[in-house]
Amino acid sequence: MSHTILVVDDDTALAEMAGIILQGEGYQVEFCHTGDEAFDKFNEVKADLVLLDLMLPGKDGIQICEEIKAASPATPVIMLTAKTDTLDVVAGLEAGADDYMPKPFKPAELLARIMARLRPVETKQVAAHMANPNIQEIGRLKIDIPGRVLYVDNQQVAVTPLEFDLVATMAARPREAFSREELLEKVWGYKYVSDTRLVNVHMQRLRSKIETDPENPNIVLTVRGVGYKVGQ
Amino acid sequence: MSKAIDALKQTPVLRRVNSSLQLKTVLIIFLLSLLSLAVVGNYIGSKIADNLFSDRLNQALGESKRTTNDFVSRVDLLKNPDKQTLQSQVNEIISSIQNPSVEATRWFSLYLPPGQKDSWLATTSSNGFDPSKIPTDLHEQVSTGNGQYWKVETLDDGQGMKRPALLVGSQIQLPPGINYELYFIYDLTPQQNTMNSIKTSLHVAGLMLLCLFSAVAYLVIRRVIRPVKDASHIAEDVAAGDYSKRVEITGDDEIAKLGTSFNKMTGTLADKIKALEQLSKVQQSFVSDVSHELRTPLTTINMASTLLYSKRDTFDAAEKRSVELLHNQVERFEELLAELLEISRFDAGAAVLTRTQHSLLEIVEKTRVDIQSIIESNKTRVDIYTDGFDITAEIDTRRITRIIRNLMVNAVDYSEAKPVSVFLAANTQAVSVAVADQGAGMKQEHLERVFDRFWRADSSRVRTTGGTGLGLTISKEDAQLHHGTLVVDAQEGKGSTFVLSVPKSETVTLKEEPLKPLPANQLLECRQWVKHD
Numbered sequence: 001m002s003h004t005i006l007v008v009d010d011d012t013a014l015a016e017m018a019g020i021i022l023q024g025e026g027y028q029v030e031f032c033h034t035g036d037e038a039f040d041k042f043n044e045v046k047a048d049l050v051l052l053d054l055m056l057p058g059k060d061g062i063q064i065c066e067e068i069k070a071a072s073p074a075t076p077v078i079m080l081t082a083k084t085d086t087l088d089v090v091a092g093l094e095a096g097a098d099d100y101m102p103k104p105f106k107p108a109e110l111l112a113r114i115m116a117r118l119r120p121v122e123t124k125q126v127a128a129h130m131a132n133p134n135i136q137e138i139g140r141l142k143i144d145i146p147g148r149v150l151y152v153d154n155q156q157v158a159v160t161p162l163e164f165d166l167v168a169t170m171a172a173r174p175r176e177a178f179s180r181e182e183l184l185e186k187v188w189g190y191k192y193v194s195d196t197r198l199v200n201v202h203m204q205r206l207r208s209k210i211e212t213d214p215e216n217p218n219i220v221l222t223v224r225g226v227g228y229k230v231g232q
Numbered sequence: 233m234s235k236a237i238d239a240l241k242q243t244p245v246l247r248r249v250n251s252s253l254q255l256k257t258v259l260i261i262f263l264l265s266l267l268s269l270a271v272v273g274n275y276i277g278s279k280i281a282d283n284l285f286s287d288r289l290n291q292a293l294g295e296s297k298r299t300t301n302d303f304v305s306r307v308d309l310l311k312n313p314d315k316q317t318l319q320s321q322v323n324e325i326i327s328s329i330q331n332p333s334v335e336a337t338r339w340f341s342l343y344l345p346p347g348q349k350d351s352w353l354a355t356t357s358s359n360g361f362d363p364s365k366i367p368t369d370l371h372e373q374v375s376t377g378n379g380q381y382w383k384v385e386t387l388d389d390g391q392g393m394k395r396p397a398l399l400v401g402s403q404i405q406l407p408p409g410i411n412y413e414l415y416f417i418y419d420l421t422p423q424q425n426t427m428n429s430i431k432t433s434l435h436v437a438g439l440m441l442l443c444l445f446s447a448v449a450y451l452v453i454r455r456v457i458r459p460v461k462d463a464s465h466i467a468e469d470v471a472a473g474d475y476s477k478r479v480e481i482t483g484d485d486e487i488a489k490l491g492t493s494f495n496k497m498t499g500t501l502a503d504k505i506k507a508l509e510q511l512s513k514v515q516q517s518f519v520s521d522v523s524h525e526l527r528t529p530l531t532t533i534n535m536a537s538t539l540l541y542s543k544r545d546t547f548d549a550a551e552k553r554s555v556e557l558l559h560n561q562v563e564r565f566e567e568l569l570a571e572l573l574e575i576s577r578f579d580a581g582a583a584v585l586t587r588t589q590h591s592l593l594e595i596v597e598k599t600r601v602d603i604q605s606i607i608e609s610n611k612t613r614v615d616i617y618t619d620g621f622d623i624t625a626e627i628d629t630r631r632i633t634r635i636i637r638n639l640m641v642n643a644v645d646y647s648e649a650k651p652v653s654v655f656l657a658a659n660t661q662a663v664s665v666a667v668a669d670q671g672a673g674m675k676q677e678h679l680e681r682v683f684d685r686f687w688r689a690d691s692s693r694v695r696t697t698g699g700t701g702l703g704l705t706i707s708k709e710d711a712q713l714h715h716g717t718l719v720v721d722a723q724e725g726k727g728s729t730f731v732l733s734v735p736k737s738e739t740v741t742l743k744e745e746p747l748k749p750l751p752a753n754q755l756l757e758c759r760q761w762v763k764h765d
């Protein structure tokens with residue numbers, strides 16, 4: 001069964017071209033050119049992944065991202081944006097996007113990222129299960145690897161799949177530090193991407209959900225000069 | 233001489249004086265007043281002294297003459313006296329002389345010059361006067377001359393005090409034909425005292441005038457200087473960046489005109505700066521708008537070009553070649569656009585630095601891996617050396633990586649199949665990365681231009697990796713953004729060395745670069761290196 005990708009961009013030429021490329025790879029492609037119709041279109045076509053341009057007429061891309069993620073947290077959203085200033089990127093990621101692609105992008109890279117995001121969850125699960133068949137407990141965290149549920153102080157916390165993978169990956173080696181590049185590779189599946197802002201923002205989002213004081217974390221800690229770790 | 237004056241000027245006291253117009257002027261007025269008062273005072277003093285003295289002198293001379301003549305005529309009246317008569321007469325005359333005169337003390341001395349025989353009278357002097365004190369030159373004048381002679385001497389008064397005295401003397405002849413010298417000695421102490429008291433008065437008066445002059449000068453100068461001082465302070469504020477300050481204008485004189493002009497100037501400055509800031513903002517938003525507008529169509533072109541490129545083998549020769557060229561040029565265009573936007577960000581002052589602690593060795597090693605294919609196609613290799621110390625710093629990884637990549641790719645490109653060496657070293661404030669090749673090098677005049685925009689060393693050279701001519705410009709701007717440096721030195725035919733140096737963190741200043749741009753072999757010798765393969 002082929003995946004359906006919704007391309008939301010007001011530039012019709014770009015959307016069409018992207019469609020041609022994606023269809024060439026076997027994906028089904030739907031289009032939307034305004035912000036106001038984006039959410040409805042998403043529901044209508046039941047997209048498996050959304051390519052979302054931030055600068056849209058009508059409803060703002062950030063808002064659309066939030067709506068889609070609220071309705072369907074497991075659906076990957078990749079931002080397309082001409083703005084590469086950190087503030088804009090962070091704003092988009094904080095709205096819930098799983099990744100962002102700055103324009104102009106190489107088509108091959110776009111495809112690679114789409115593939116990484118659409119990789120079946122099951123294969124990830126199997127891999128994780130083999131490494132950690134049990135429910136893992138580290139400090140206040142309880143990670144149900146097979147069930148993909150996260151508990152903090154025995155309370156279930158709603159996290160996105162990426163955020164769960166982030167915690168689970170770090171929990172595989174507790175008290176050991178992971179570099180941002182390593183996390184990009186293990187969690188997002190990107191080998192040669194050097195922009196680590198993705199990791200930073202997702203870490204921030206994770207902390208805001210599981211830490212009592214996100215500014216002074218004590219579950220997921222920053223290791224200066226290296227990256228992050230879980231557990232004291 | 234001028235060096236001595238300069239050295240003197242550096243002393244703290246003089247420096248303080250020199251820095252205050254008020255102090256300087258008052259001091260000059262003080263010194264000049266002192267000088268003129270001293271000169272005038274001296275003149276007055278000496279004139280009074282002269283007058284006092286000449287008055288007394290004339291009086292003394294007249295009196296001496298009269299008394300001498302009186303003496304002589306009284307002796308003459310005796311008409312051939314004998315020794316006793318003479319002696320008693322002289323004694324009589326002497327006692328009358330000894331009567332205290334109206335004014336100051338007067339002594340006398342009837343002096344018998346040595347070498348005369350059969351004299352009837354010996355040297356007689358009044359009490360308290362020692363005839364041996366009569367100066368020799370006066371003796372000479374009196375004995376050889378024919379009139380009255382005088383001299384001023386300081387004499388002991390027999391009571392241990394020194395007094396100024398006027399000696400008047402003349403030669404007389406007494407029976408039996410012996411020459412005597414008759415001296416009258418006048419005490420000049422009263423004149424001296426008068427002179428002293430006048431001097432004191434002059435000093436006091438002079439001092440008072442001096443103080444008065446200085447005070448007046450100080451007050452007047454202060455009035456004049458105050459507006460200048462105010463203007464000077466306001467100027468300082470303006471120079472420090474506060475363009476809202478203005479000088480207060482009172483009156484209509486030159487100072488007021490100065491103030492008005494100053495205010496106008498500051499106003500113009502403030503306007504210009506505002507205009508420039510506006511321009512900068514306009515530029516920045518233009519950069520950002522252009523950026524957005526160009527990127528979307530470029531993405532579409534990129535996608536189309538890539539698609540066609542992937543299918544090029546299905547086209548015939550001309551179309552295939554066209555697609556290849558299209559693909560290459562689109563890539564080149566993308567690169568150029570990205571670099572142009574980067575440059576305009578620097579120009580607009582909109583470039584932002586985000587620092588993280590990072591190892592430069594890691595960046596260099598990763599870059600070596602990334603450009604492996606370029607290294608191989610140039611048939612060269614890249615050797616990495618560190619001095620064994622920690623080569624980390626708080627840097628913007630993206631920018632520093634860009635610089636290092638640029639330098640290493642350039643070096644490999646120009647390596648002429650000889651090895652390229654990268655050295656990493658640090659000192660307390662900064663870290664350096666030196667990239668040295670042993671290729672063609674550069675001419676001296678090219679060295680200065682190598683960071684210019686769109687400048688290429690030799691337009692006839694074929695560059696295997698293309699390039700826009702902006703790479704080094706951006707690298708230098710990136711280095712300067714970190715408050716670091718990017719320098720180069722080269723020798724034609726021997727090779728070039730570029731050295732990037734950045735301070736270890738935002739708070740540290742780069743004072744001396746850990747590495748200098750020397751040729752590879754010299755760098756190799758300058759310390760112990762650890763090779764990283």
